[in-house]
Amino acid sequence: MINAKNILKEFKSSFGARYNAYESSIVSDNKSWFFLAKDGSKKYLFVIGSSKPFELSELLEEFEGKTIGTIKIDGSDFIVGKADLSFKNLKLLQKIFSHLKPGFCGLKPSFGTGDRLGIVTPAHISSFSSREIFPYLCQQSARELNKTGRSWQDVISDSLWGVFEAGYKNPFGADADHVKEIEDLDVAIKNGFTMFTIDPSDFILTGADSQDKDKISKRYDSIPEKKEIEKFYLGKKITINKKVLEFDLDSLKFVTASYFDAIKHVVKCYKFIEQNKKDNFDFEVSMDEVDSAISPLAHLFIAGEIQRNEVNFHNMALRYPGMWEKAIDYIGDIGQFSHELKMHAGIAKKFGSYKLSLHSGSEKFSVYQIFSEESDGLFHIKTSGTSWLESLRTIAVKNPDLFRNIYDYAVKSYEEEKKSYHISTELSSIPDVGKFREDKFDNLLDLKECRQMLHVTFGAILTATKNGNHIFSDSIYKTLFANEPLHYRYITKNIDRHLDLLDI
Ligand SMILES: [Zn+2]
Incomplete structure (x- = not known):
């Protein structure tokens, strides 16, 4: 009988010495069969179809693939074709199988995973496949792209080949994260991203607290729409959790002066996407990378203004x-966090049209339960660097020499690399890898100081070159490829630890 099982069985008996198939990846359009397999160093797309019509050879030509032989099933010959995991081939596959296209999430609870190396999506999928949560399997910030030299297209292509490898058929999304420039939005739209996270922090009035009356008044007075804003907000009372939120002129001046330009930028980005993207998309406003906590009153103003400008x-x-x-648990007063979160969740529920999003969600185990409960399922959580650290754990266990060299290089790069993050680990508190036994290197990945240091230096490590050659990158990929099952297990275990804490 011609079915997936027999196709794989015959492929294995003829080509098994050279290629190892990912059995869960096999799909069919009723004419041909498609699956992923790897040799000793690379993964490929395999296409198997009947040799009778010319269809398959035409298809292979389109896929830029080549015929590598035939297999026999029930007395008929089937051609076996092999093609690269290129973006072009992915687009062709998407035309046949719509489950390979990222889609729209809306208000369902959702969770994003970042993949800095572009190889761990199947491991992320293992964590999601049995849960009622919408995953963002592609998620990368513009900053991370700069640090790794990858492109929006690389991110989406790598993740989607991972979706194909895992045979995942449920909906998922692709998040162009922390985008600051319209040019980046343009490229992300063209490459198929479905969610756009706008970071307008460059437009927030910085260095002014509510006491800086002169600075605030100067900025406020220059806003032409100020009278309209006053008319809309002054005297308005909104009760959230039995607490009345009300703007007086001073507080309104402060939030308007602080956030007006940022809101304008968000509106501009939204209109751009609306005009350029044909399908439905998710839109996030990120106010997390700002100097100080956003007050409930500021939240009310920001959400209100964005909505008033018809941004969905x-x-x-x-x-x-x-x-x-990054990379460690929450530091602070959980009681105070919980109290503030109740207010924010109350505001979001009052609007009823958006979810609260939690960024830097890697390892924030102590707040997950509160966040999921208070937001009543109206939440989105982003994690990213956590999988990179699990990749390094695999290297620590399987290739200690490489790990030692990476670690030493990270120590040297730390001071420079930490500048773009808010992290507290001092260089002097990072332990010397030379003092650790080789078979205990993975323990370093559990120390707060090492986690932060290795988290923020990922870009420096991956792009380090000597005489035009990568110092670490190729060896990292090689080690992880050779130890893929263990690598995937570490990644899945880590994402599971996060998801287990959510009430879903
Ligand atoms: Zn963020």
Whole structure:
């Protein structure tokens, strides 16, 4: 019988010495069969079809693939074709299988995973496949692209080949994260992203607190729409959790002066996407990378103004109280966080049209339950660097020499690389790898200081070159490829730890 099982069985008996198939990847359009397989160093797309009509050879030509032989099933010959995992081939595959296209999420609870190396999507999928949560399997920020030298197209292509490898057929999204420039939006739209996270932090009035009356008044007085804003907000009372939120002129001046330009930028970005993207899209406003926590009153103003400008946004990320440092748990007063979050969640529910988003969500185990409960399922969470650290754990276990060299290089790059992050680890507190036994290197990945240091230096490590050659990148990929099952297990375990804490 001609079915997936027999196709794979015959492929294995003829080509098994050279190629190892990912059995879960096999799909068919009733004419041909498609699946992923790897040799000792690379993964490929395999296409198998009947040799009778010319269809398959035409198809292979389109896929830029070549015939590598035939297999026999029930007395008939089937051609076996092999093609590269290129973006072009991916687009062709998407035309046949619509489940390979990222889509729209809306207000469902959702969770984003970042993949800095572009190889761990199947491991992320293992965590999501049995849960009621919408995953963003492609998610990268413009900053991370700069640091790694990858493009929007690389991110989407790598993730989607991962979706294909895993045989995943449920809906998922692709998030162009922390975008600041319209040019980036343009490229992200063209490459098929479905969610756009706008970071307008460059437009926020910085260095002014509510006491800087002169600075605030100067900015406020220059805003032509100020009278309209006063008319809309002054005297308005909104009760959230039995607490009355009300603007007086001073507080209105402060939030308007602080956020007016940022809101304008968000509106501009939204209009651009609306004009250029044909399908439905998710839109997030990220106010998390700002100097201080966003107050409930400021949240009310920002959400209100964005809505008044007819921006249909689905997520709002805020800077919450406490410290949200990368790669470690929340630092701060959980009681205070919970109290503020209740107010923010109350505001979001009052609007009823968007979810609260939590960024830097890697390892924030102590706040997950509160966040999921208070937001009543109206939440989005982003994690990113956590999978990179699990990749390094695999290297620590399987290739300690490489790990030692990476670690030493990270220590040297740390001071420079930490500048673009809010993290507290001092160089002097990072342990010397030479003092650790080789078979205990993975323990370093559990120390707060090492986690932060290795988290923020990923770009320096991946792009380091000597005499025109990568110092680490090729060896990293090689080690992870050779130890893929263990690598995937570490990644899945880590994402599971996060998802297990959510009430979904
Ligand atoms: Zn963020």
